[in-house]
Amino acid sequence: MNDIIIIGAGTAGLTAAIYGQRAGLSCKVFEKYAPGGQIVNSPSIENYPGMYGVSGYDYSMALFGQAQKLGAEIEFSEVTGIDFSGDIKKVITSSGEFEAKAVIIANGAARRKIGCKGEEEFEGRGVSYCATCDGAFFRGKTVAVVGGGESAFEETEYLSKICDKVYLIHRRDVFSAAKTAVDSVLKTKNVTVLTNSVIEEIKGENAVSFVAIKNRANGSISEIPLSAVFVAIGLIPENGIFKDVLKLDEAGYFDADENCETGIEGVFVAGDTRKKHLRQLVTAASDGAVAANAAAGYIRKKFSE
Ligand code: NAP
Numbered sequence: 237m238n239d240i241i242i243i244g245a246g247t248a249g250l251t252a253a254i255y256g257q258r259a260g261l262s263c264k265v266f267e268k269y270a271p272g273g274q275i276v277n278s279p280s281i282e283n284y285p286g287m288y289g290v291s292g293y294d295y296s297m298a299l300f301g302q303a304q305k306l307g308a309e310i311e312f313s314e315v316t317g318i319d320f321s322g323d324i325k326k327v328i329t330s331s332g333e334f335e336a337k338a339v340i341i342a343n344g345a346a347r348r349k350i351g352c353k354g355e356e357e358f359e360g361r362g363v364s365y366c367a368t369c370d371g372a373f374f375r376g377k378t379v380a381v382v383g384g385g386e387s388a389f390e391e392t393e394y395l396s397k398i399c400d401k402v403y404l405i406h407r408r409d410v411f412s413a414a415k416t417a418v419d420s421v422l423k424t425k426n427v428t429v430l431t432n433s434v435i436e437e438i439k440g441e442n443a444v445s446f447v448a449i450k451n452r453a454n455g456s457i458s459e460i461p462l463s464a465v466f467v468a469i470g471l472i473p474e475n476g477i478f479k480d481v482l483k484l485d486e487a488g489y490f491d492a493d494e495n496c497e498t499g500i501e502g503v504f505v506a507g508d509t510r511k512k513h514l515r516q517l518v519t520a521a522s523d524g525a526v527a528a529n530a531a532a533g534y535i536r537k538k539f540s541e
Pocket of ligand 1 (some may be wrong): 405514
């Protein structure tokens with residue numbers, strides 16, 4: 237049995253593993269995809285203190301290596317169920333059932349979909365949720381990015397360097413991305429920003445060839461020929477397996493505050509999966525440290541009594 241099971245190997249989960257191992261506790265981390273979480277898709281990180289211009293992939297691999305060097309065990313399996321009823325917590329995964337004295341849930345969130353006609357049909361054939369993964373397939377072509385947050389601006393900046401033309405399509409005329417990112421994209425010659433605009437339909441034969449866009453201000457519909465649509469419209473939590481046991485807010489995020497406690501003794505949450513105002517690397521890392529510290533305190537008290 238491990239001291240702590242951590243669900244998710246993103247920034248929050250791996251930071252929790254680092255802090256847990258350094259507190260002398262054995263940590264086992266379950267991850268269903270790849271280490272790093274959402275940030276693995278970022279072409280360049282500019283807002284993590286002390287780190288400028290490092291790619292999300294390089295950062296993720298460094299964090300993964302650091303947790304492993306400190307002794308954390310990372311297993312690539314999906315968590316499919318939990319039993320938090322006893323003092324020993326049970327976590328059911330695609331590779332079996334595991335027990336621990338404490339659990340830290342750091343399962344992040346998934347990319348939100350537009351939900352328009354053609355999106356699902358053309359996924360992998362011009363509809364993508366990751367510019368750094370798929371951008372190179374559209375070198376020299378015209379593409380669109382949807383969204384007005386950090387991810388949309390990062391992806392637009394990245395694609396503007398490899399594509400002939402990039403449309404940034406946003407549903408409002410105000411952006412939530414950092415001002416430096418917005419200013420830089422607005423100055424980029426091969427980027428056209430379409431505000432108050434939503435994609436009604438993504439069309440094509442075998443692959444994406446154009447989109448129908450509705451202008452929300454005047455209701456007009458226009459069609460733009462292009463080869464790919466990169467969707468960067470935020471995240472949605474995937475906390476369904478916990479919903480009967482732990483409190484979620486109306487959007488499905490864990491209703492836990494800055495101390496990362498859930499209301500169930502020995503179960504903590506960290507990172508993007510919990511209700512918070514600012515979902516950033518730095519806040520995910522902070523949560524990981526707080527949750528591991530709380531789990532360590534709980535284990536010392538509970539299991540040495
Ligand atoms: P986000 O910050 O939640 O922004 C989502 C954007 O998509 C907003 O512009 C939103 O518009 C728009 N949107 C939401 N639902 C939509 C829909 N159904 N149709 C069309 N547009 C829609 O998401 P994100 O940019 O993907 O970032 C996710 C999280 O990761 C954020 O917390 C972000 O700060 C963080 N992040 C951090 C870094 C970094 O630290 N380097 C990099 C990337 C992302 P409205 O404004 O109208 O709601």
